[in-house]
Amino acid sequence: GNSVTQMEGPVTLSEEAFLTINCTYTATGYPSLFWYVQYPGEGLQLLLKATKADDKGSNKGFEATYRKETTSFHLEKGSVQVSDSAVYFCAPHAAGGTSYGKLTFGQGTILTVHP
Amino acid sequence: GAGVSQSPSNKVTEKGKDVELRCDPISGHTALYWYRQSLGQGLEFLIYFQGNSAPDKSGLPSDRFSAERTGGSVSTLTIQRTQQEDSAVYLCASRRGTGGLEQFFGPGTRLTVL
Numbered sequence: 733g734n735s736v737t738q739m740e741g742p743v744t745l746s747e748e749a750f751l752t753i754n755c756t757y758t759a760t761g762y763p764s765l766f767w768y769v770q771y772p773g774e775g776l777q778l779l780l781k782a783t784k785a786d787d788k789g790s791n792k793g794f795e796a797t798y799r800k801e802t803t804s805f806h807l808e809k810g811s812v813q814v815s816d817s818a819v820y821f822c823a824p825h826a827a828g829g830t831s832y833g834k835l836t837f838g839q840g841t842i843l844t845v846h847p
Numbered sequence: 848g849a850g851v852s853q854s855p856s857n858k859v860t861e862k863g864k865d866v867e868l869r870c871d872p873i874s875g876h877t878a879l880y881w882y883r884q885s886l887g888q889g890l891e892f893l894i895y896f897q898g899n900s901a902p903d904k905s906g907l908p909s910d911r912f913s914a915e916r917t918g919g920s921v922s923t924l925t926i927q928r929t930q931q932e933d934s935a936v937y938l939c940a941s942r943r944g945t946g947g948l949e950q951f952f953g954p955g956t957r958l959t960v961l
Contacts, residue, residue: 776940778949837892840889
């Protein structure tokens with residue numbers, strides 16, 4: 733099955749700082765890759781995704797590139813805002829077989845951005 | 848409905864009691880998932896329903912946990928003889944099922960076992 737190693741938090745940054753949250757995975761086959769975000773008091777929601785090697789997912793100023801050779805999907809943002817404070821989850825999607833349809837979530841990284 | 852809904856939003860129960868948690872998926876979504884989110888533990892997969900196929904129960908932590916999905920829509924997660932370690936937020940998600948990989952999550956049910 734899939735597994736995910738995600739950068740441990742919490743991460744604390746000042747507004748406008750550069751953000752990187754590392755994510756590496758192990759998977760059979762060719763998974764699609766996702767980042768989900770959980771804002772305070774809200775449910776999880778999809779932030780961005782990439783479905784094949786070298787694809788770059790992007791949304792709300794966040795980016796992540798599917799690196800098959802290093803099995804990584806690191807999340808980056810050039811200038812964070814206070815409103816980006818949330819918990820971020822990396823999640824590969826099972827490529828096929830009996831696990832198709834299942835996401836494997838990382839432990840989550842808590843990000844706090846100060847003004 | 849507009850999104851996945853779950854009820855109740857909060858549940859406090861005494862150790863040893865049974866609880867039922869409900870999930871209403873997005874209309875037309877054929878796949879439904881239950882997860883558990885404990886403090887510091889990330890998201891733990893519990894069970895997965897896809898259409899009329901037998902559910903994937905591989906994540907259920909013990910035989911005290913069970914789930915059903917009636918009519919391919921609403922799902923109920925039942926925990927029998929609750930223990931304090933069952934305290935967590937229980938999340939439900941649904942997915943379109945064909946051609947769509949994104950899971951849409953409900954707000955969760957926070958379960959506290961005293």
